[in-house]
Amino acid sequence: MIECHLRKLRLRDEISAAEEAALRGTIVDTVTHPAGRTIVHFGEALNYSTLVLDGFVGRYKDLKNGQRQITHVHVPGDFADLHGFTLKRLDHALLALTPCTIARASHTRLHEITETQAHLTRVMWFSTNVDAAIHREWEVSLGRRSAIQRAAHLFCELHVRLGVVGHAEAERYRFPISQAELAECLGLTPVHVNRVLRELRERGLVEFRNGLVAFQDLPGLKRLAEFDPGYLYLDPHPL
Amino acid sequence: MIECHLRKLRLRDEISAAEEAALRGTIVDTVTHPAGRTIVHFGEALNYSTLVLDGFVGRYKDLKNGQRQITHVHVPGDFADLHGFTLKRLDHALLALTPCTIARASHTRLHEITETQAHLTRVMWFSTNVDAAIHREWEVSLGRRSAIQRAAHLFCELHVRLGVVGHAEAERYRFPISQAELAECLGLTPVHVNRVLRELRERGLVEFRNGLVAFQDLPGLKRLAEFDPGYLYLDPHPL
DNA sequence: CGTAGGCTTGATTGAACTCAACAAGTGTGG
């Protein structure tokens, strides 16, 4: 059930059987949500953190004029709000971008882990730090990259992150969100996203259609996006 | 010496004398850097984390075309790369935006803290999570706010963060960086930043001149920026 | 006192936005 999460952690460091058991022990229940559902609201007080088992979950923030910015896209195996364990309320909301299944990890039990399992605590800390690294890369996209580069970069990032948990093939993966939601990730309007997707298609780089990302020229796409996966910290390094 | 840092932590939670001593014990030396110096390079392996004692430090990422994006501005009392403790190398560089003094905290000693001081570990974890929250707010600025709102929001954010550590007055604070560096924070060109600053001045909201931010109408500025300091997590909450 | 870096302004260009219309697909209820 939390295999995806463990697989990701084990790319970086060893997780003992005892640690695995402790992590499993934090899970108190499993819930499914339809696409479009807000899973955790802005400012809500938290007693649980949300581990994505299946589907895509987004973090977003609203603006007064009704616009919103998605600040992070979570894939299966990600904790969507492990930071909520220390923050206790979120500065953003969590949204089911697709139908999804999530497990809820009790903060009480996470607290016990921090009291007794120093190594596992560092691993969890590490995991939130990678999230922050992804936020930084998105800042670079939003601040400095052109619309087409932003889209290309996101497709590359998700390919790597989904690959780690066995949810991507060599040249394609499922990513069933609308162009409007893609626009909210990229800081663009839906209309412009549509044009950008057409250009990516016409340049023979990648096709995004019917919730499927299909690469035609992955090296070319990475070159366009200046994609370097180093910020995802997937190399082994004991904590 | 690390009083600013402690003051900030104590807004959120109690820090015992023993914890304070442990934190002080991590510091192995103090270094000063001239403005413009890169303190930690991209990808560099780390054995120390950087605590800002005085001056401003930026996190930035370079692009191939020579542009760069500053993803975070650190004020005195901030750890600029506490996340480096778990990441072990940085996905960004650290830059002295002004002349600055930093203390270096040994990762070996931070490791000891994580082995023996669960509460203090949670506090440090919390501290990196607030950094991530600031990254998210910047994503919203870069993705969705107009140029003038972005500038206004940054001035508001720094006012609060500097206030916490006693580096801001009610209506003004020192922030001696160039318009070009401001542009790198805001995802704009230096020329446009210049025009935006003029407009903020002419609209009677804020003046930025000679390294000084002087508010003329702080409520108006906050309204323009839609500034809500909740994402800084400055309210008390025991960990 | 000459030069470089930072600031300022004007003119022009361009990337992305806005507004508007329409097509295709989906679901629903009469």
Next chain:
DNA sequence: CCACACTTGTTGAGTTCAATCAAGCCTACG
């Protein structure tokens, strides 16, 4: 079963915000 609403995607025309290009102005300093 069809009419209708609704969502999502597509395209065109016109606009706007910020970028680019270019020039001139300080003032700090070697």
